[in-house]
Amino acid sequence: MKKIRINHLYSQSMNIYGDIGNIKALLHILDLHNIPFEIFSTEIGDNKVKEADIYFLGGGQDKDQYSVFKDLLRHKSFISDEVKKDKVFLLICGGYQLFGKFFLDAEGNFIEGLGILDIETKAPDNKVTSRCIGNIVVKLNPDFIQRFDIDTSFSDYIVGFENHGGQTFFKNDSLIFLGDVIQGFGNNSFEKKEGCNYKGIIGTYMHGSFLPKNPHITYGIINRALHNQNINAIKMDKTKLIYESKAHKYILNKYQIV
């Protein structure tokens, strides 16, 4: 059987919000289904990005993010090609912002992004009083469920913790949201929409970590990668997701959802 290759982009610079849990979740589920995998990373200064089936990019501190911004631009054409091939990308917070057109920071600096996602992110202006911090609950968008073949028998929701100043807005109708914000902020403080999906890319502000508490998304991601390799999809066995289910439901119960 072919291996599922995971490339953890900038694993050393973009790693302060527990996002490594997403990698652990992918490996956990791959392991559960005896699917062989290979994991490697791409760091600042590396000549090229090693080809993979699933790419992951987490969030980092401002200073680290600026270094990553610059470095990532060198790999723009390779990444664009991979996106065209429907490769899977999971982007959290800063990683999500980096795939957009630009980021305008609090000091007014214009930071160019990869421009693969038609989104713009700006530091909060005076209409927004504080950072978006707290638990977040999102009801999944049916279009996204369909595109990623999400098994909603686990849940119709995704849960996590957000912590961002940046306000993200879509600039193109071809992008879809991951869902409607039931609790928390999401992309920005106005629209009550969270995340973004374009081709194989999932961008989100959810830490927590995101995937461990949302295994239906983990399955969606893995199945998409398997599909790209013409391998049959794997099916969720909910009896093996007891801890996941409890952690997921804790947040839903806390806000009296379902």
Add this chain to the structure above:
Amino acid sequence: MFFLYVIRSVVFILRKFKITSSTAFPGLLVEKYFPHLVPVLLNKLKDVIVITGTNGKTTVASAIHYILENSGKKCFINASGSNMLRGILSHIIINLDNKLNLEHDYSILELEEATFPKLVKYIKPKLVIVTNIFRDQLDAYGEIDKTFAYIKDGIENSNNPTVILNASDQRLVHLYKCSNRVISVSVSEEVKKYLFLERYYEKPQELDIHPDVFIHNIEQKDIDHTLITFEYKNEKYDLETSILGLHNAINLIFAWLAVVHLLGFNDTDNKRFLDILGDFKPAFGRGEKINISNTEFILMLVKNPAGMNMNLYSLSDIISANDAILFILNDNIADGRDVSWIWDCDFNIVNRFQNNVILVSGIRKDDIALRISYEVKDKEIKVFDDYEKIFDHIMQKEYKRVFVLPTYTAMLSVRKFLYSKLGIKQNL
């Protein structure tokens, strides 16, 4: 002065008749309605020693306090939990005598990182100890770099204090330029392996550093005996302590070094301070031991990945088959509302433990159970809703020792619970 006299009297009466026991109230009153008294109050502090950093502040402050008091010095120390400006002001007001004097020789201030630069506007510390800077409560501070900036700002505006720091910590090396009086501690490669588990991405500045203290070895013989061997000014020293935890060993050395800097003249003094320190008991919840019937509970506060990893490393040698480990994860403001940090902890260490059962509780028990289930194989994870049920389980299984790793508010509540089992009321 008149206002201060009135405030002191009002606070005295309120406390005497137990109308309020709030420790923040007097400070709040001053900050809000009599801001001109803030410098007046802070100026009462003599020979200020500031302890800041993300982990270990309380242990270092308590240990300095212990050595100084046992050397005949009277100290003003802000209680743990009152490490912001308001709490310090309250503590000063409460301790004023009838003539509005604050009788003491040294002020030991444990400062939350963001409070440090605020304080130095009013008062210049003589000595600053920076324990470390680890990733800590990002929902409150946003970033590690910000924490670093607060501390740097505090030192730079402190009128060239003596700074004690850990030179093995690459991030802290950047503070060298902030003061021209730096006393540094460094550790051997062997010790380093267990202490600095966070990776750093910036290259350390190329500085020619000769550490003043070099820690050769930290040997945990058993739960009550840890031997630290180190060198200071070409002289070898040993410190034997009952305090558990490799990280606490470094904290004790910081405390010793502070006292040596303030009071030490010769090797005899230095050794005497070490003897005193040898009898120091841990600050509450930080290695504190509580015995109930045949079980010993050891409370080891954890608040971030570095603390968790160091505590787990410290336990790996000493935990035995009839011991249990209990994780309690809360997400109140004082714990950090974001529990993502547990994914940055190295729970793989637990696989090396001899014990078979992992107990889990707290507001976010399901998150910590999930996290541990990913890493720990072949051990049973038991999830509990409340302390009574855990306690019943522990008493029934007759564990010899239970190592409790709680977050801050969980530590306060579990400590209160355990003392209540001994018939002791704890208000902390």
